[in-house]
Amino acid sequence: MRIALFVTCLNDALFPQAGIATVTLLERLGHTVAFPAAQSCCGQMHANTGYAAPARQLERLTEAAFAGHDVIVSPSGSCVAHLRAHTGLPAYELSELLVDVLGVTDVGATFPHRVTYHPTCHGLRMLRLGDRPATLLRAVKGLELIDLPEPEQCCGFGGTFALKNAAVSGAMLADKCANAAATGAEYLAAADNSCLAHIGGGLARHRGAPKPIHYAEILAATGAPS
Amino acid sequence: MSRNLPIVAITPFPVAAAHELGDAQLRANLGRATRTIRDKRARVVAEVADWEPMRDRAAAVKDEVLDNLAELLARFEAAAVAAGATVHHATDAAHANAIVTELVKAQRAESVVKIKSMATQEIGLNEALEAAGVTPIETDLAELIVQLADDTPSHILVPAIHYNRSQIRELFARRMPGFTATSDEPAVLAGAAREYLRRTFLAAKVAVCGANFAIAETGSLVIVESEGNGRMCLTLPETLIAVVGVEKLLPRFADLGDFLRLLPRSSTGERMNPYTSIFTGVTPGDGPQRLHIVLLDNGRTQVAQDPVGRAALRCIRCSACLNVCPVYERAGGHAYGSVYPGPIGAILSPQLTGQDAGFNKTLPYASTLCGACYDVCPVKINIPEILVHLRQTGPKPAAERAAMSTLSWLMRDRRRWRAALRAARSGSAPLRLIARRHGGTLRRVPWPLSAWTAHRDAPLPAAESFRDWWRRTHESS
Numbered sequence: 197m198r199i200a201l202f203v204t205c206l207n208d209a210l211f212p213q214a215g216i217a218t219v220t221l222l223e224r225l226g227h228t229v230a231f232p233a234a235q236s237c238c239g240q241m242h243a244n245t246g247y248a249a250p251a252r253q254l255e256r257l258t259e260a261a262f263a264g265h266d267v268i269v270s271p272s273g274s275c276v277a278h279l280r281a282h283t284g285l286p287a288y289e290l291s292e293l294l295v296d297v298l299g300v301t302d303v304g305a306t307f308p309h310r311v312t313y314h315p316t317c318h319g320l321r322m323l324r325l326g327d328r329p330a331t332l333l334r335a336v337k338g339l340e341l342i343d344l345p346e347p348e349q350c351c352g353f354g355g356t357f358a359l360k361n362a363a364v365s366g367a368m369l370a371d372k373c374a375n376a377a378a379t380g381a382e383y384l385a386a387a388d389n390s391c392l393a394h395i396g397g398g399l400a401r402h403r404g405a406p407k408p409i410h411y412a413e414i415l416a417a418t419g420a421p422s
Numbered sequence: 423m424s425r426n427l428p429i430v431a432i433t434p435f436p437v438a439a440a441h442e443l444g445d446a447q448l449r450a451n452l453g454r455a456t457r458t459i460r461d462k463r464a465r466v467v468a469e470v471a472d473w474e475p476m477r478d479r480a481a482a483v484k485d486e487v488l489d490n491l492a493e494l495l496a497r498f499e500a501a502a503v504a505a506g507a508t509v510h511h512a513t514d515a516a517h518a519n520a521i522v523t524e525l526v527k528a529q530r531a532e533s534v535v536k537i538k539s540m541a542t543q544e545i546g547l548n549e550a551l552e553a554a555g556v557t558p559i560e561t562d563l564a565e566l567i568v569q570l571a572d573d574t575p576s577h578i579l580v581p582a583i584h585y586n587r588s589q590i591r592e593l594f595a596r597r598m599p600g601f602t603a604t605s606d607e608p609a610v611l612a613g614a615a616r617e618y619l620r621r622t623f624l625a626a627k628v629a630v631c632g633a634n635f636a637i638a639e640t641g642s643l644v645i646v647e648s649e650g651n652g653r654m655c656l657t658l659p660e661t662l663i664a665v666v667g668v669e670k671l672l673p674r675f676a677d678l679g680d681f682l683r684l685l686p687r688s689s690t691g692e693r694m695n696p697y698t699s700i701f702t703g704v705t706p707g708d709g710p711q712r713l714h715i716v717l718l719d720n721g722r723t724q725v726a727q728d729p730v731g732r733a734a735l736r737c738i739r740c741s742a743c744l745n746v747c748p749v750y751e752r753a754g755g756h757a758y759g760s761v762y763p764g765p766i767g768a769i770l771s772p773q774l775t776g777q778d779a780g781f782n783k784t785l786p787y788a789s790t791l792c793g794a795c796y797d798v799c800p801v802k803i804n805i806p807e808i809l810v811h812l813r814q815t816g817p818k819p820a821a822e823r824a825a826m827s828t829l830s831w832l833m834r835d836r837r838r839w840r841a842a843l844r845a846a847r848s849g850s851a852p853l854r855l856i857a858r859r860h861g862g863t864l865r866r867v868p869w870p871l872s873a874w875t876a877h878r879d880a881p882l883p884a885a886e887s888f889r890d891w892w893r894r895t896h897e898s899s
Contacts, residue, residue: 210882352790354790361436362874362877397875401879
């Protein structure tokens, strides 16, 4: 299948590994990936911070960049949720594409580590990803999936909330980090690098806490040295 | 526009929240209480097979009310008057307070007993009555606690959620006449309050209440409660004054069934509340002989004109959204500066009194948009959507506006965006050396991003952006 990648502005600039992993995984499964270079941002940050006009411009730009593509994948739950609510694009979060469209649950990955999974709010409540990511992770060879306590609790990121309401955001983050550390996992995986930048930034200050990782990187891993 | 202090934030939310966060006792009380209620709610909601269709029906009924507000109000008034009630219309808080004060004065009452009511909290009725020389006595246990402490409620359903039982025992010992108990067992505390309140009920000439629902078809008012204090107030005094927000209407008596199932499960996590009182007009020789109903607008008609924001008026004050909100759980109710705290308060207060009043404009930002509130709302108010709507229509700082338009300008052109990514990468190259010490992240950055590193490390731009990687690996041929 020919699949267009919406990498998201955040992954493009700060976390290209999530995009690279998505491409690597889909190509390994025999699909062709396209990357329309006119894409940048879906407009979510502008819309949610209160700037409707620039948000609409970016939504229209994204629609134009992906015109003619039948299947669009993105390694970000919140950006897919935004595209679904504000554009007519056929956008899928990675686990939706794999499980619902491609019908794959075992992607042939190997990742011999203890992993816990944080279901980010937009994946959980806007996209209703349910157990799709966990199903994919459980099929990874060598991976031990450990339940995260209070998984449905928001990590406290919330875009500019993390800056505007730093104290409350920090208090929510402290609880999320404590729950993540309590699992004894080596990695904390999630479907959104925005939340992971926030949680990972907190975990970096705890000795022995799990390392943040986008779950696409786990699904792309084959155990071979990268 | 009327500006009523009880629903205006007088401190910016982030400042008030940071202050409240410093109170370890408050955080422990709130964490324990909200967790208990939300677990109870989840259990009893899961038992109801038709919960989702019922939410849809309830939302539709409330929207029908908002679509036909004037007509339904007229129908309610005609039915209530026919049954012997007197109906008053109050445009704002001051108007409502004046009407109620005059009615109390006409009965030469020096005090009134009160049933817990958000509408009277919203208009600051107790303060208005006190100013007129009338003593209002709250008869709901939690409201009584808050009143004895000269405090303000911090939760819609559980106004004293920020107190634990040992704090309550101490308060009763200081402020409740005749209190002698040394135990802080809930039953002992409730028993002492009951004894104190019984004397009050029997002496009261006037009672003031709100209403959970007002039925247009029959002119009936409905009050849902747990303690029986409401039933006392509704039956013992000769005069009853109800202050009712105009959005409390339901068109038909038959609509009530769904709401009586939705409300207790959502609010207290009970299958059914202990006391439901439905009363219509006046019955000679039985119960209050004078019933005054004050229909309160106070900004509601204006909110009903906003096609997005109006859904906030569906609210039945269950407070399920408070109990699941991670921000409310940490900050507590007082941080919202309004008798309507939590997610519903963040959309209700700025709409009722305007975003330019006090620091109301900070309330729509008091949320991560995690969506937990929308999931539990029994009348399906899309709170995150309204929060975003209020952010988009409210005032914003000039520097932020400039930064946002620059960013979107860079993002709207592929050459500009690619150049920006490369500039960010080379500009941050020296930082990479510093960051190496902490595994590739930054521990401290200058203002305004220092708000980020106060709580967490910051990521750096990647050494190679995704689009550069794509060009190198997929377009080099």
